[in-house]
Amino acid sequence: MAEAGSFADQVKQQADIVRVVGEYVRLKKSGQNFTGLCPFHAEKSPSFAVHPTKQIYHCFGCGVGGDVFKFVMEMEKCTFPEAIRIVAEKCGIAVPRQKERSPEERKENQQRAVLVEMHHEAQTFFVKQVEGTLEGKAARAYLEDRGLDKDAIARFGIGYAPSGGDALLRHLKPKCNEKLLIESGLVSRDQNGGRLFDRFRRRITFPISNESGKIVAFGARALGDDMPKYLNSPETPIYSKSNVLYHMDRAKEGIRRQDFAILVEGYMDAIAVARAGISNVVASCGTSLAEPQIKLLGRFTRRVIVNYDPDAAGQIATERSLSLLLEQDFEVRVLALPPIGDRKADPDLFIREKGAEEYLKLLKEAPPYVDYLIARARRMDLTSGEGKRQAVNFLLPYVQKIPNRILRSEWATRIAQQLRLDEPVLRAALGKAAAERRSEVKIQPELVGRAAKPAERRLIRMLMEAEGFRQELAKHLQNARLYHGLETEKIFAALVIASLSGQPLKATEVGAVLEERDRRLLFEILFEEANEPTWEEAASCIEALEHRQAERELADVQRSIEANPPGQELRGLLEKKQELMRRLAAAR
Numbered sequence: 001m002a003e004a005g006s007f008a009d010q011v012k013q014q015a016d017i018v019r020v021v022g023e024y025v026r027l028k029k030s031g032q033n034f035t036g037l038c039p040f041h042a043e044k045s046p047s048f049a050v051h052p053t054k055q056i057y058h059c060f061g062c063g064v065g066g067d068v069f070k071f072v073m074e075m076e077k078c079t080f081p082e083a084i085r086i087v088a089e090k091c092g093i094a095v096p097r098q099k100e101r102s103p104e105e106r107k108e109n110q111q112r113a114v115l116v117e118m119h120h121e122a123q124t125f126f127v128k129q130v131e132g133t134l135e136g137k138a139a140r141a142y143l144e145d146r147g148l149d150k151d152a153i154a155r156f157g158i159g160y161a162p163s164g165g166d167a168l169l170r171h172l173k174p175k176c177n178e179k180l181l182i183e184s185g186l187v188s189r190d191q192n193g194g195r196l197f198d199r200f201r202r203r204i205t206f207p208i209s210n211e212s213g214k215i216v217a218f219g220a221r222a223l224g225d226d227m228p229k230y231l232n233s234p235e236t237p238i239y240s241k242s243n244v245l246y247h248m249d250r251a252k253e254g255i256r257r258q259d260f261a262i263l264v265e266g267y268m269d270a271i272a273v274a275r276a277g278i279s280n281v282v283a284s285c286g287t288s289l290a291e292p293q294i295k296l297l298g299r300f301t302r303r304v305i306v307n308y309d310p311d312a313a314g315q316i317a318t319e320r321s322l323s324l325l326l327e328q329d330f331e332v333r334v335l336a337l338p339p340i341g342d343r344k345a346d347p348d349l350f351i352r353e354k355g356a357e358e359y360l361k362l363l364k365e366a367p368p369y370v371d372y373l374i375a376r377a378r379r380m381d382l383t384s385g386e387g388k389r390q391a392v393n394f395l396l397p398y399v400q401k402i403p404n405r406i407l408r409s410e411w412a413t414r415i416a417q418q419l420r421l422d423e424p425v426l427r428a429a430l431g432k433a434a435a436e437r438r439s440e441v442k443i444q445p446e447l448v449g450r451a452a453k454p455a456e457r458r459l460i461r462m463l464m465e466a467e468g469f470r471q472e473l474a475k476h477l478q479n480a481r482l483y484h485g486l487e488t489e490k491i492f493a494a495l496v497i498a499s500l501s502g503q504p505l506k507a508t509e510v511g512a513v514l515e516e517r518d519r520r521l522l523f524e525i526l527f528e529e530a531n532e533p534t535w536e537e538a539a540s541c542i543e544a545l546e547h548r549q550a551e552r553e554l555a556d557v558q559r560s561i562e563a564n565p566p567g568q569e570l571r572g573l574l575e576k577k578q579e580l581m582r583r584l585a586a587a588r
């Protein structure tokens with residue numbers, strides 16, 4: 001991944017993987033390596049190792065492994081360029097400014113920077129309004145009524161857009177040109193194409209940040225009875241509704257640490273939950289979740305508790321979100337809050353009325369999504385055949401979306417039991433539905449590296465490390481076809497090609513061209529304690545391979561002989577057999 005001479009390559013040369021990993025994992029020196037508890041799977045005794053000279057890590061438990069960038073990408077759930085930057089910063093290496101490729105791109109980047117700056121300005125403006133103006137006082141009273149005190153207002157950057165109609169416009173206009181003002185979505189032009197005015201008027205504003213914490217949009221709630229009640233920024237060059245989750249910038253750390261996220265509908269809900277001390281909450285800011293939002297979430301966790309509003313729209317949104325989450329292989333639970341009195345409770349109302357502790361309790365007990373769906377289906381009339389058919393038709397699409405076949409089957413049994421359905425009939429319907437699915441169960445990577453004979457392991461290691469005779473060794477192995485048919489054939493092939501090129505070998509580069517299970521085996525071999533490679537040892541390993549090659553050939557010849565070939569051919573085979581047996585005897 002890190003091209004020679006590139007910035008990534010420079011960082012990799014200078015970065016110390018032991019130091020970087022050591023910021024996340026407690027490492028102890030053990031022989032040539034450092035070991036610790038694997039951060040990627042739960043374990044009690046350390047099977048996670050870092051190699052200081054090869055600058056790689058490998059877990060003998062779960063099989064993960066790679067270089068310093070891969071490690072940071074996995075830990076921080078970030079992209080490769082972000083990982084380079086993070087490692088560079090950790091190691092005190094100055095990050096060069098990104099090169100822009102074309103004048104258009106430069107212009108777009110500049111534009112985006114201006115738009116972000118404008119949102120920053122607008123945010124400062126809105127906050128000032130809520131703090132210090134008469135109109136802002138009414139907004140504060142409203143917020144206080146909703147249980148949001150001064151600290152909460154400050155913490156979530158809640159502001160106020162005044163009613164005047166052009167207050168923000170007048171504030172921004174001296175600094176920005178008209179075209180960009182309109183593009184920012186903060187300002188609109190009236191229908192006749194004439195006058196400009198503020199998009200948000202007499203509204204409480206909630207800044208919406210992207211994942212890295214930059215304000216890119218606003219959500220705004222009407223203070224009076226103005227319609228619509230909620231108004232958001234339009235799509236702009238810096239904001240796309242389906243790409244952003246409200247509160248993600250502050251939630252991601254908690255989500256990663258706790259390995260699950262709470263998904264709510266609106267920003268008031270997210271704020272209420274976050275204020276209850278539960279930081280791993282995000283809001284979809286709209287009734288239903290979009291696929292890019294799920295991808296974003298998926299970088300941090302695969303486990304979600306959906307806690308949408310209990311009204312009809314919320315229920316539909318819940319069900320739609322479930323489908324999408326299941327398709328992306330998420331583990332989903334659903335929290336449906338009980339009504340308070342005769343009022344349906346969203347998270348905001350529930351926490352205000354019942355307190356954080358009660359909410360946390362229900363959160364912990366939130367049932368798997370299938371139970372939620374079964375409960376929904378049970379409300380249908382299950383006494384009639386038609387009703388049962390309806391219930392199955394309601395459930396089937398969800399079950400069908402579960403990528404894992406075993407899980408799917410378990411749920412079928414549960415549904416049959418809970419709804420008192422005839423299980424074979426249900427299974428038949430399910431089977432048919434499953435057959436229509438395109439994507440099938442993902443193949444689990446093998447957890448354990450395959451066994452390879454000691455001679456193979458040593459030769460692999462020597463090809464990696466024996467600077468002095470690597471090329472010669474590679475040539476010999478290739479000419480004698482010594483690794484053909486071995487389990488390690490692909491690893492040898494990759495190493496031989498790399499060795500013959502005469503360039504120094506890097507474990508991660510060789511690993512990158514291998515299949516995952518071969519990459520694991522290679523890394524495992526690299527972590528074995530070993531002596532300096534010598535040609536004598538190489539020669540004896542080669543002999544062992546020659547021996548095995550002869551054995552394989554002998555077995556082939558024997559099979560051919562037993563197939564009763566015509567006389568001439570048989571004589572040839574018998575001669576060959578004699579020769580192979582002599583060779584094998586001599587080697588003993």
Ligand SMILES: [Zn+2]
Nearest residue numbers: 038041059062
């Ligand atoms: Zn592990």
